[in-house]
Amino acid sequence: MEKIQLHTVIYSGKNALDRLKSFNDKRVFIVADPFIIESNIIEEIKSRLKVGQNEWKVFSDIVPDPPVENVVAGVQEIAAFKPDLVVTIGGGSAIDAAKAMKEFASKIYNYEKLPLIAVPTTSGTGSEVTSFSIITDSSKGVKYPLVADSLLPEEAILDTELVQSVPKTITADTGMDALTHAIEAYVATNANEFSDALAEKAIRLIFDYLPEAYHDGNNAIAREKMHQASTMAGIAFNAAGLGINHSIAHACGAKFHIPHGRLNAILLPEVILYNAGLEGYLNTDLNPAADKYAYLAQMLRLPATNSAIGTRSLIKSIEKLRSGLGMPADFKGYDIEYTEAVKVDIARSALQDSCTNTNPIQPKNEDIVAILANLR
CATH class of the missing domain: 1.20.1090.10 (Dehydroquinate synthase-like - alpha domain)
Structure with missing residues (x-):
């Protein structure tokens, strides 16, 4: 017997980011690559969350091959902010880190439901639709693949405009x-x-x-x-x-x-x-x-x-x-x-x-x- 499970809802095509306009009156924890902040792409996210109706907090301390320390810091900020959902935007490192943060925050602080929305800005990792998250132990020089169905994002937003400027x-x-x-x-x-x-x-x-x-x-x-x-x-x-x-x-x-x-x-x-x-x-x-x-x-x-x-x-x-x-x-x-x-x-x-x-x-x-x- 084979189990075929398609968990993540995918929004694709022109103006796919407009899906974020559906989240009114929500506290949103945003996990983003530093590049997303520097290039002002983060404003594309904030503008669709409708200023005045949402509160958000941005966590951008993301590095390639996210280390355990990054995840721990993110979990602590989630606990302090108490969001209604997590939105992650960036490459595989940002999405992997956000998946791990949400997973551990949910388990440690008993969140009954903390939806995760993934917005990839590169075309390669597929992390927006997988139950994998790769975390690095820098002290040992080892990468650990975390695998659990609970790591699957609830939604993925594929907006082509976000990858137009990728080097x-x-x-x-x-x-x-x-x-x-x-x-x-x-x-x-x-x-x-x-x-x-x-x-x-x-x-x-x-x-x-x-x-x-x-x-x-x-x-x-x-x-x-x-x-x-x-x-x-x-x-x-x-x-x-x-x-x-x-x-x-x-x-x-x-x-x-x-x-x-x-x-x-x-x-x-x-x-x-x-x-x-x-x-x-x-x-x-x-x-x-x-x-x-x-x-x-x-x-x-x-x-x-x-x-x-x-x-x-x-x-x-x-x-x-x-x-x-x-x-x-x-x-x-x-x-x-x-x-x-x-x-x-x-x-x-x-x-x-x-x-x-x-x-x-x-x-x-x-x-x-x-x-x-x-x-x-």
Whole structure:
């Protein structure tokens, strides 16, 4: 028996932010990226909350890979302010932090109902529709994925105007993050027909529109399609799970502080090779994931006369996309400590990551180390 649950109500399209006008006479706790304050985007939120009818408090002490300390500070401010709802606007870090703040505030202070509305300003994390929140323990250099249905936002607002000014590098990083979400969900152990349909559509949209959004940020159609693809990929992996691409990226990100989407892009071809069971040019005894990778290649109209050729075609198309976005293929350009001991430590952390549980094959420590060895 499979459980298909679509919890978050999504508002998408032109003027989607106007949904906020529905919240009259509410005390609103706003969690926002610092950029949202500096660029004055926060006024887009405040203006729709109807001055004079609402009270709000803004928490903007958000940093990439939100640490435990940020979450604790936010929980304390929620307790003092006593809001009726939480609105979070920004990238994945702001949304993840807000989800964790709401979760712990509700449990510690016994809030019966504290709705969370997520307004993403990047097209990649899918956090606005998932039951995941990634929190970092800075003292240990470890990322902890929190997973609970109660972390799902009640509503998500996808307003394309908010992503028009996203810089090219962030467009690339977040776009490749969304692609990784969709591809990992497609071969995850909990994949089903519903998650596959969303993943397939997200993958199509990303290959079609990510280069356009990257090269012309003012292309409203490309921005809208990428925003929707990101959310589709989020729904897909929330249902199906992820895999070792994300497990390794979480572990590497905590150590190297390289953007998460960029890490996913670097890892994706190597992880596909591993999951498919492709070794050199010996294409015998392929893993079942190879058939699904080959189907994606066919969908993208790439050569795929058999599963091995299809998988290799998919990998080449990802590498071509990655290169066209000006992204690195390995860690050679980074000044990081990359000893064998570090690789072993990353592998150990990746194996303990909850995303590994739904990878199509269960890796050993040496498998992760071998993947990492090919990246420098």
